[in-house]
Amino acid sequence: MKHFNNAGPSVPTLHFMIDPLVRIDVESIESLVEQQRYFVLHAPRQTGKTTCLLALMHHFNAQGRYRALYVNIEAAQAARSDVARGMAAIVRALASAASVYWNDEVAAEQARQVLSTPGTDDWLRSVLEQWARHDPRPIVLFLDEVDALVGDTLISLLRQIRAGYAQRPGAFPQSIVLCGVRDVRDYRIHTAHQEIITGGSAFNIKAESLRLGNFSHEETLALWQQHEAETGQAIDPAIWPELWADTEGQPWLVNALGYECTWRDKPARDRSTPITLERYKAARERLIYSRTTHLDALSDKLNEPRVARIVAEVLASQDGAGLEERFPIDDVQYAEDLGLIHARPQVRIANRIYREVIPRELTWTTQIRITHDQAWYLTPERRLDVPKLLTAFQQFFREHSDAWMDGFSFKEAGPQLLLQAFLQRIVNGGGRIGREYGLGRKRTDLYIEWPISEEQGFLGEVQRIVLELKLWKKGSLDAVLAEGQPQTVGYARQCGAEEAHLIVFDRRAKPAPWDKRIWQRRSTHDGWALGLWGA
Template sequence: MSRHFNTAGPVRSNEHYCVDPLTRVNFKEIQHLIGTGKFFVLHAPRQTGKTSTLLALADKLNASAEYTALFINVEAAQAARNDVEQGMRTIASRIVEGAKYRLHDTRLQTWLTEAWQSGGSTSVVQTLLSRWAAESAKPIVLMIDEVDALVGDTLISLLRQLREGYIGRPAIPFPQSVILCGLRDVRDYRIHTSHHEIITGGSAFNIKTKSLRLGNFTPDEIRQLYEQHTQDTGQIFDEAIYAELWEDSTGQPWLVNALGNELTWENANAHDRTQIITLEQYRAARERLIQSRATHLDQLTDKLREPRVHAAISRLLSSDADSVRSLSSDDLQYVEDLGLIRRNPVLAIANRIYRETIPRELVYGTQYSLAHQQAWYLTPQRRIDMPKLLRAFQQFFRENADSWIEQFDYKEAGPQLLLQAFLQRIINGGGRINREYGLGRKRTDIYIEWPVSLTDGYYGEVQRIVLELKILYKSRETTVAEGLIQTAGYADQCGADEAHLIVFDRRAGVSWDEKISESTTSMLQRNIWVWGT
């Protein structure tokens, strides 16, 4: 079977194009931590390659004949929640089954029965691991994946049994090293007990030496991955794809692989491997991926409901730098650890695809509740009549803004999101919308690409439109003056045919007749429409 881009589960080098997982971590540092008997954390966002890395690490350690390394996944114990006995039965069975099938060691089943009889659910894992360590010819390295999926008393019990085993060494045998793996660092665990207490992971597992974060692919690793397809099939990627791919994904492994799959498999034209994969095919694949609402992207947007995530993302969407400064460093670190934002070189949503996905998901239901249809705003030449569309939005906003924005979870960015829902309803399926959020500049940039010919698509004439969205914070004159310069600059950057500046006036006590306006002006040799809303 030929290799392909992997979008689900651990990578297997004989089946998937892959980057060696152990080149993505500091293996010497991990060796040192294990060699010195440390317990530590490896964490990363979903579908970044954590499981593949742990499996590769276990294989390498076992091959070295220096350690006995076991990987287990404890996600199934999540269902136990505060039922410690059920949770420990599941976790202990994963250790027993892992030793049996991965290491061909069947002794642990007998020891498990003895461990239950010895101390019950509150010490069974600790007792089982102690017995195994006492009987093992080599030091044991235990890797526990999806540990932060556990809930309540089950998670607390596991962490405390591991901590007690660590503290009891060397008098009482216990694994040489334990690696906890999940989405978050253990310090971010907020554990709700059955007695309505909240215990932090840092206090329940204060023997953690270090937290390692698995990063994204580098540009070189992306190229290495895609070139494996070329080596296997002879099919070439347009060189221009790589820069776009980096901006869209910043190396997020699932996105890189999913885009590769869209390009080489979901794109039927690419099944003829003699055909070069073009930049326009890449852009079409990107749009298909976003519109697919794939599981990874759905899980991503599910996180938007969390209060700590909401606090950061809502400020980024509204481009309000002042309110971002009020966020704690821990909250920003948490959202960054989830893979939703990056803090360097500037604070921003993590990549271009997430910048598209997040606002689309926030207004997904809204856009389909709008009665407006694409055909209403197309000229006989099949161009978008943007002035007509924006006049319709002004009236819609005047009649519905307060009630519609009140429905949004992200009210801080409500005006911008409502316009984006309106645009998405009209543009979706025929053109493309690209978004930029200017943190500290109190603006949102929208770039619309609309292919005029149904037959030629993006290979024919493309109508290019930029919209600059600003909330009125200063005087109207100052806001418009700043906005005109920004709009003209953005239009020049995009090579746009049309440019529009939309200013949202949310001041209480100002009548709608004063807020609503329409005019045109010239800036940097460009004609710009200015809309008051």
Template sequence: MTRVPKFFNTAGPIQPDIHYNIDPLTRIDLEELESLIYQRKYFVLHAPRQTGKTSCLLALRDYLNARGEFYAVYVNVEAGQASRNLKDEVSRHVIGSLAERMRLVIQNDMPLELVREVVESTSPSEYITVYLRRLCESLDRPLLVFIDEIDALVGDSLVGVLRQIRAGYDERPAHFPQSIILCGVRDVRDYRIVLSNQDIITGGSAFNIKSESLRLGNFTREEIRELYLQHTAATGQEFDESCFPMIWTATEGQPWLVNALGYEVTSRMKENRDRSIRIIPEMIYRAQEQIIYRRDTHIDILIDKLREERVRRVIGPILANEDGEVEAHLQDDDIQYVVDMGLIVRDKPLRVSNAIYKEIIPRELTWARQQTLIQQSAWYMNPDNSINMEKLLLDFQQFFRENADSWIERFDYKESGPQLLLQASLPLAVEGRNFTFMDAIHFIFVVWIVFLPLSLS
């Protein structure tokens, strides 16, 4: 078999034979997880999207199955989202998916046969409870169940799944799973579930047997270095030492962003496929700009969240550069929701999670407006086709004074209007131009000198 070169992973769980990776079991507190399992606890593992949750669950499943003490099974219930409030269909989907995964673990069709028996003899409102009970009674070891994407389910279907799991809790481990991990973006206690009759309940009331909530964190600085140096070890291509602080600032360890930067700079940039070329900071900067401009799925999901009212209530004041006291005027549930999305961190004051997100958010909020701005660029271009920043920013200052009121009214985030208007005009100026790394540094300086007095006036 031909050996496949490894690369940085930007889609789905890692596969260690083809992906550079940080061992998922080192990213979780394995001792704590095992303790909870031995104590027969049901608990939650949550983190923002594309942080590595699924990779950790799959690694934990394989680790525990290899020990031969339990049967550990992983199941993803995201497809049940399509059925929304059709809770009976969702319940049947859950036990069907669970049976297929369990068949792979024990290497026989018994789990599939149990599905048929349960469907023929049980009320749909009890499918999951009865199926898990009969499955556990058919096994010679305690069962551990890892349910991924649980918060993809909504309304009655989500409540139905949580309550059916709760119904068998007192029968563990002989007649029900010894331990269940619910995995999603948010802690189950933060779910606000709207039922078909418009009643609202919380996840905590539907699943009051949860004992712990564990959060998967970002990569550390050391893990970023370890990941990138795996590429160096495999190919001989080196990273200039000054790249690593830049990667940290751009991503602050967000796993998808870390891998996306690595993939962009080593694989998508064709010239860098020559492994004798040393990766330098300017290449990292170019890779960052390409990720922002291309709007991969990760970025689209991020932008979609900005349209939610409870996200706007938190992000708006941050973009407006209001002082730290703004947190006192926000609902803590809203803040925690946006933290769980991975958009902000709870520093003092609250801030956007990393430099890439900080760049993406205002760009995307102004995308439609950018299409209606017309720039004649020749007058602010230098003879070498680079941008004359002073001319560009001074022109924007005049434009702002004459037109700001009418333009700012068009933005959803009006309190951030001056910043967003500047952001809307800038991409038109730099797109397709000779915008170098030093231009970027220069631009930051000019914004500070020219735009700050304007925004305060």
């Protein structure tokens, strides 16, 4: 029985999958190989890159014109700048791949014998030269995880390939494809002598840079429908827009949500149990809370300054004007290559799940330090007493904001993140928070869903609340409220909320004293009763 794959390359006999050769421009790759080009194929982690590379290898080998080989050289990362160890690991990976995929023990032994010769800076070039001379069919080599290598090991790899380039195809591979998360131009290589060399200068023979994208909308739905067709398990069509908004086709997310819904949800293992929208939403929350390796690795990229600068402004929902001056285009492209953002039509977090994960990860240590019990902010009917909750936050913000926000790397978005940490700690006991933010929006929207009945959960009555967050950086408070109130009402109508509040953070260069910064008001706009709050 096939299942959704949430770990490693997909296997047609085991997994639901989209034909990998449909997802890439095979015609362009064939043309580049025919032209004897060396090029880059890159994609964010867990987008199906290895699956596609293996499919390409089998595709070229089936033609009979080439000897194509996939080699994963990630093991050389541990060697860091120890070139001898690093090149030995790469050569052993070549030998293993020749044995497994070519079933060619002669080629594998040729590689192993090179390790007994002096000259570690020539081992890779020597192996590839021998292989190219050994068989009349030109070699097409796919080197995966190249950007995992570090320092002088990476420099040695790139330079040995460049040294053999002129010998192709008779005495070196006709085409070499460097594969990884990043384009070679984004490699920042620190040598043992503290020099910094860019990948572009070390590998200036690159002809093209191809990127493997996400699933299309049609492919996203088609993958789940494979499960429905094979098992007969009904999937509520109301899930489809949610699945797309949550993932925007990110392959690992699409598969991981499928696995959560159809296997980790134990009652759903009975294929007569339909996958409903509420079961799907519960699975989404479990996935986010699980802090899996994929999501954890994604959040780790936020520690890189060039990524942090971009994400900080997106989280703060700053004005998108002047983007080119604030963000070097290479940094924007790098963050997009990592799969964190979409750059067009404007910079935004890549999908709804990442929009949830990023603020949760950034405020995790803050969340666990906030001690609040649910009882004090619940009414006797078990509804959220939002005015009571926001009043408590105002006092918390007054007492702790300066000290706590000093600990945030993303200080520009500090007020929004601190409120989200406060709320996340509160609603973790059964509620959900949705988030909307992005450059140019000039606001952050939070959407709280709270089930009234503990027994029925989200299948019963649900309290829906909208919180609109605005930064007051210049001009008058009246102008901020005049802009924010229609935005709050518009978002509340969009969400079908029954309660809406606008929270204004005074972030002017010289904010008002705390006694004037903390205020509460009631207002009416377009028939809606609004709570207005200052902090």
